Amino acid sequence: MTAEHPSTVSPMTTTTANPLKINEIYLSVQGESTWAGLPCIFIRLTGCSLRCTWCDTAYAFYEGVDQALDTVLDKVASFGVKLVEITGGEPLEQEGVYALMEALLGRGYQVLLETSGAVDVARVPKPVVKIVDVKCPGSGEEARNQWANFEKMVPHQDELKFVIKDREDYHYAKGVIEKHALAGKFTLLFSSAFEHLNPSDLAEWITVDRLPVRFQLQMHKYIWPTDTKGR
C-alpha cells in the first residue's frame, strides 16, 4: 500500500460544482472505530478551523490540491476496495463533501465520515456512518462541541469518539455519556491520546468503572512510524 502525497494526486480534470481541496487519497488499514482492521480507502480533505493540542494531521490544515469530483471518484475506484473513509482536517468544512458522499453511496461504497463534532452533521446522508469526536478539555477545543449533533446522528449506526489525554478528560467523558444518556445508543470509543496517556491506564479506569465503552488504540500508529503520512 502506497501513501499518496498531494504532489502525486491526479491533475484536475473537467470541473464540476464545488471542487474538493484534497490533501491525500490512499489505501491503508482502518486504524480506529468498529471498522478497525479492514482495508479502507482514505480521502483526506484539506482544512480545519480547530487546533486540538494532540492533533496528528496538522499537515492537512493548508496543504492540498483542488480536484474535480470525477477525478476523486476515479482515483477511489482505482483501488478496488469498497470501504471508504472521508476524513481531514475537518471534511464538513468543504461544501463539496456532500456531493462526494452522495456520489460514493451511489456507486455502492460503504462510506465512513470522521468529523470533529464541531460542525452540524444534519446534512450528512443517513447511510454514511458518522464517527463523531467529542472534544475533551485536554484537546483545548471543548467549547466547540455541538451537542445538538447527538440528536442528528443515527442510533446503533453512528459512533462517538473520545480522545482521552488524562484523568480529567476521562471524568469529563464519563459525565458527557451520563448527561446525554449515550450508553446503548451509539458505539462509544475511548482512545488514549497517543504519547500523552498510557493506554494501560485508560484500560484500567474503564474496567474498574465497568464503563460501557469500547477501548481502542490508534492501530496505524503502532504499525507504522508516527510521522508516516498516508497511513
Ligand code: SF4
Ligand atoms: S479536529 Fe481533527 S484535524 Fe482538526 S485540529 Fe482537531 S484533531 Fe486536528
